[in-house]
Amino acid sequence: MSALQVVEILLLAGCLLLALWLVVLWLRRRALAAHEPVCPCAIQLPGSPRWRLGLLRMGAHHLDWFSVGGLTTSPAMSWAREGLEISTPAPESVSLPGLDAAVAVTLTRGDDHLVDLAVEPKIYPAVRSWLESAPPGHNANVT
Known part of the structure; x- marks a missing residue:
């Protein structure tokens, strides 16, 4: 040969x-994306200058983050919906490949800074409304 x-x-x-x-x-x-909405995003862990691209899935009880290049279908990071808070977007946009003029927000639980999240501006209202709405079955018998 x-x-x-x-x-x-x-x-x-x-x-x-x-x-x-x-x-x-x-x-x-x-x-x-078979059963729950998925959108592109990036996360920045506290104390790290690096943004990591991934997919954000909004489930009934959890906000899940998956690495873009991973092979597994289990989330790399997951945050319970209850008690999770999201900040308003930062005034300046974040420039990341794969995300068009992303807005950066902070996810917190109480006083704990969990992660910075960058999403496209059109995705932010969906994430915010998902977080502020009640999960299925939560406080269903309120009068």
């Missing part, structure tokens, strides 16, 4: 692996 044939085989194998990776990511995204 010549060197050219080896290079062609390696390039073909690389292209096939890339195509397989993209199909797996697409299937994972479909599985994550």
Whole structure:
């Protein structure tokens, strides 16, 4: 086998692996969004200057964050809905690849600063209304 044939085989194998990776990511995204809304976002942990891109899923009782490149369908971070508070957006937008002019908000529980969250401006009202609405079955018998 010549060197050219080896290079062609390696390039073909690389292209096939890339195509397989993209199909797996697409299937994972479909599985994550099967029953609950999912939107692109980024998080910044307290004390870290780095933003991490991911997917935010608003479930009935939890706000879940998934890493963009992960393979698992379980969340990398999850916050219970009850007691979770969201700040108003910062006046300046955050410039992140994959998010158009994102707004940054802070998620807190009591006095604990949990994470900074960057979402697109059109997604922020959805997250805020999800957080401020009562979860299903919570205080259902209020008179």
